[in-house]
Amino acid sequence: xxILEDSLVFLPHGSVLNASTLPLTFLDIYWFGFPPMQRLxxxxxxxPTSYFMQxxxxxxxxxxxxxxxxxxxxxxxxxxxxxxxxxxxxxKDSNSVCFIAKESTVDFGHLIGDHGRxxxxxxxxxxxxxxxxxxxxxxGMKKLEKSLMAIQVTVFPNAGIALGVTFNHVVADGRAxxxxxxxxxxxxxxxxxxxxxxxxxxxDFNRDLIKDPQGLLASTFVKDxxxxxxxxxxxxxxxxxxxVIKRSQVELLKNWVTTKLMEENESEKLRISTxxxxxxxxxxxxxxxxxxxxxxxxxxGDSHIIFSADCRHHLKLPATYFGNCIEPRFATAKxxxxxxxxxxxxxxxxxxxxxxxxxEVGALREAEKWxxxxxxxxxxxxxxxxxxxxxxxxxxxxxxxxxRPRKTEVAHIGSFGSxxxxxxxxxxxxxxxxxxxxxxxxxSFNDVFHRxxxxxx
Numbered sequence: 001x002x003i004l005e006d007s008l009v010f011l012p013h014g015s016v017l018n019a020s021t022l023p024l025t026f027l028d029i030y031w032f033g034f035p036p037m038q039r040l041x042x043x044x045x046x047x048p049t050s051y052f053m054q055x056x057x058x059x060x061x062x063x064x065x066x067x068x069x070x071x072x073x074x075x076x077x078x079x080x081x082x083x084x085x086x087x088x089x090x091x092k093d094s095n096s097v098c099f100i101a102k103e104s105t106v107d108f109g110h111l112i113g114d115h116g117r118x119x120x121x122x123x124x125x126x127x128x129x130x131x132x133x134x135x136x137x138x139x140g141m142k143k144l145e146k147s148l149m150a151i152q153v154t155v156f157p158n159a160g161i162a163l164g165v166t167f168n169h170v171v172a173d174g175r176a177x178x179x180x181x182x183x184x185x186x187x188x189x190x191x192x193x194x195x196x197x198x199x200x201x202x203x204d205f206n207r208d209l210i211k212d213p214q215g216l217l218a219s220t221f222v223k224d225x226x227x228x229x230x231x232x233x234x235x236x237x238x239x240x241x242x243x244v245i246k247r248s249q250v251e252l253l254k255n256w257v258t259t260k261l262m263e264e265n266e267s268e269k270l271r272i273s274t275x276x277x278x279x280x281x282x283x284x285x286x287x288x289x290x291x292x293x294x295x296x297x298x299x300x301g302d303s304h305i306i307f308s309a310d311c312r313h314h315l316k317l318p319a320t321y322f323g324n325c326i327e328p329r330f331a332t333a334k335x336x337x338x339x340x341x342x343x344x345x346x347x348x349x350x351x352x353x354x355x356x357x358x359x360e361v362g363a364l365r366e367a368e369k370w371x372x373x374x375x376x377x378x379x380x381x382x383x384x385x386x387x388x389x390x391x392x393x394x395x396x397x398x399x400x401x402x403x404r405p406r407k408t409e410v411a412h413i414g415s416f417g418s419x420x421x422x423x424x425x426x427x428x429x430x431x432x433x434x435x436x437x438x439x440x441x442x443x444s445f446n447d448v449f450h451r452x453x454x455x456x457x
Contacts, residue, residue: 116239189401
């Protein structure tokens, strides 16, 4: 890997007239201690490195600067004063984002496949956030400042481009991040076209829309999260692999679940959506994998699945609200039930109940219990999976002028028990999941995954 450029991209002069701050809500503070989010976008690029450096890099930097003018918190710093003061984002006109350009001789076609690829092969394509700084104010009180985003673009001469982004989850959720990426991509392919705001409304930073009476939840979350060690590290000796559930298979899953529920005379109102049935299927497959790997014919105890629900609609917030506006939902089922013939039904019921509860009862109910639930699930020996991202993000629509991505990857999966989810690139209605598995696990999971889908037919 050869470094071609290591630079900073600044906000356009005059973007922030006065140094200012953006408060964090309890929905932002919840993500303290989680590892940085990492996203990779791969594009075809049949041109040499010289052309990449002469045209692509300058255009990317220019359009990034324009995008940051609207999404300026990404260029700011997360400031952590000592409790009981609340953390906040500080930004000023001189803020910047680290931008690195590199060249790789690795086989581009290998990286964009669905087959097993080593975790380490992706990490070299991603930038690291700048180290945190400690400063002292006039009263001798120390505060910590952390950068929030870094970007790396890697050229594979005459083959492709990998665009890697690392950002702190505290500043934005997946929906806000994808809003930024689509805006940046539009500005890049249109060369800064002023009609940008007609196509992509600017982000909304109004924190008053998130209700937290007397700031009690924010204070509680800060107290609980202060000094928290970063959760999870990326696994070693693991392979990244993509499993696709085709649209026809999604429909088979929906029909099979619906039929079985009717046979049971199930009167409970459940949401049988693409999200519910595909996540239920993956949850079952991963439990069967654990059963195979541990050689336990009847695994005991509970298994948990955690997913994030977007609350903008439920809280009557604009779709462009910038920050975190998701709540964790926790579904639980007995391992012994999940690995049986009707395991997918059990899983779909558990997940479907959580979806229906959000729709019927509303968002942010019992938010004060989120941290205790999270701690309980994170205890050693507890089996859980966490779903990262969403097929509703439209990640394959992010076109910088080089065409649709050949592949996108949520590169931090595998840490904190996570697997990723996205819409299928190949067909509308399909879904792809990203996992990190050992070579032995991959062989076993492959068998479980495909045999289960064949059984539906």
